[in-house]
Amino acid sequence: MRFLKLILILLFMAVPLIASAEKAKTIDELAKMYDSSRCKECHESIYKQWENSHHARPLMGVKGGLMLTPLATKGATAFSPDDPKKATIKNFPCFKCHLPQAITSAEDSVAVELAEALLAKDSTKVAKLQITCIVCHNTKAIIHKRELGEPKAGVLYSSKAVDSHPDGIFKKVEKSAIMKDSVYCGQCHGLGPNLEFDQAFQCANLYGSYLHSYIPSGASQTCMDCHMQKGDHLIAPNFNDDKGTSELLAKAISLDVQTLGYEWLLKAGTYVPKVVVNTKITTTAGHRIPDG
Amino acid sequence: MVVTAKAADGKELGKVEKHYHPQATNCRDTKMRYGAQWKVANLRDTSLQPAQAKKESIEFDLPAGVREATVTVDLFYENVNPGNKYSIHSITRKVSLDR
Numbered sequence: 001m002r003f004l005k006l007i008l009i010l011l012f013m014a015v016p017l018i019a020s021a022e023k024a025k026t027i028d029e030l031a032k033m034y035d036s037s038r039c040k041e042c043h044e045s046i047y048k049q050w051e052n053s054h055h056a057r058p059l060m061g062v063k064g065g066l067m068l069t070p071l072a073t074k075g076a077t078a079f080s081p082d083d084p085k086k087a088t089i090k091n092f093p094c095f096k097c098h099l100p101q102a103i104t105s106a107e108d109s110v111a112v113e114l115a116e117a118l119l120a121k122d123s124t125k126v127a128k129l130q131i132t133c134i135v136c137h138n139t140k141a142i143i144h145k146r147e148l149g150e151p152k153a154g155v156l157y158s159s160k161a162v163d164s165h166p167d168g169i170f171k172k173v174e175k176s177a178i179m180k181d182s183v184y185c186g187q188c189h190g191l192g193p194n195l196e197f198d199q200a201f202q203c204a205n206l207y208g209s210y211l212h213s214y215i216p217s218g219a220s221q222t223c224m225d226c227h228m229q230k231g232d233h234l235i236a237p238n239f240n241d242d243k244g245t246s247e248l249l250a251k252a253i254s255l256d257v258q259t260l261g262y263e264w265l266l267k268a269g270t271y272v273p274k275v276v277v278n279t280k281i282t283t284t285a286g287h288r289i290p291d292g
Numbered sequence: 293m294v295v296t297a298k299a300a301d302g303k304e305l306g307k308v309e310k311h312y313h314p315q316a317t318n319c320r321d322t323k324m325r326y327g328a329q330w331k332v333a334n335l336r337d338t339s340l341q342p343a344q345a346k347k348e349s350i351e352f353d354l355p356a357g358v359r360e361a362t363v364t365v366d367l368f369y370e371n372v373n374p375g376n377k378y379s380i381h382s383i384t385r386k387v388s389l390d391r
Binding site for chain 2: 079
């Protein structure tokens with residue numbers, strides 16, 4: 001009997017909340033629901049790349065900043081609640097991309113806890129909320145839901161199918177229709193103003209730039225061709241890495257400088273010594289720079 | 293991008309800044325906004341575009357008697373605030389009016 005009880009307890013611990021319809025009431029519950037830490041047991045290098053990526057700290061901004069703080073601060077934005085204790089998921093429209101699992105899987109109490117953590121500058125708590133492996137390889141993996149249905153529980157989606165995936169929860173990997181296409185990234189690295197909200201706002205325009213400037217130029221590389229070479233899950237740039245970011249930018253952006261010194265004849269007898277600097281910047285990026 | 297011209301003694305002869313980025317307002321007033329929670333739509337875009345070269349021709353008039361200048365072009369990426377810079381290229385050229 002004691003053995004059976006132990007098995008039942010272990011089973012309960014092994015099945016994350018994601019398997020149930022129950023929503024997370026706390027940040028810890030939401031973090032646990034989408035916890036991907038066990039992925040590193042087999043995908044160690046990919047996991048390490050992800051750990052250094054902005055996807056691993058979507059609410060932290062650059063260099064430890066708590067970029068959502070204005071949303072928790074009374075009067076700072078149109079979305080901010082008067083009192084953090086009254087915060088709801090709707091007070092954080094950024095969740096659309098920065099924490100999509102909050103929209104599907106969190107109670108408003110998570111928004112309250114986050115608002116309080118932001119105001120208290122509790123970085124440790126805020127950092128628990130991440131775009132984990134499960135978010136990309138399940139939650140955001142399907143955009144043809146009328147044809148293909150919702151992402152299935154217990155199934156991961158990737159660029160190729162794997163019949164047997166040795167994980168206690170996600171036992172199967174199905175081929176995603178879009179995971180090699182830029183539209184996959186375009187779900188969040190956006191088109192322009194988010195007009196579907198009752199208060200429009202604009203974050204990333206990058207996919208719009210890709211569609212309307214890069215593709216019309218006759219180019220055809222995907223986001224992954226440049227930002228995920230050899231399956232790199234850092235998905236650079238990592239703006240916390242000054243040297244790496246400078247190197248990446250220097251690789252993508254060229255600067256040509258040509259100079260000329262001469263005496264310009266402004267009018268008869270009046271020469272103006274002049275230096276002319278001609279600059280030409282070109283980029284190999286598939287989108288405007290800067291954008292996100 | 294910051295283009296600076298200096299005389300041989302280090303005195304600055306001129307400095308020109310060019311800012312390349314999309315610029316948005318909240319569509320309720322004419323103030324530019326940073327931050328997704330305040331921006332609504334771009335109204336101007338000077339950013340680097342795919343497959344398009346960004347060209348500038350910058351002129352510095354030298355003071356009387358100055359026949360040489362050292363020109364430095366610094367191209368960098370500013371993130372979130374102007375203090376957070378990532379250097380991209382820094383090119384220096386010595387320009388003389390004498391042959």
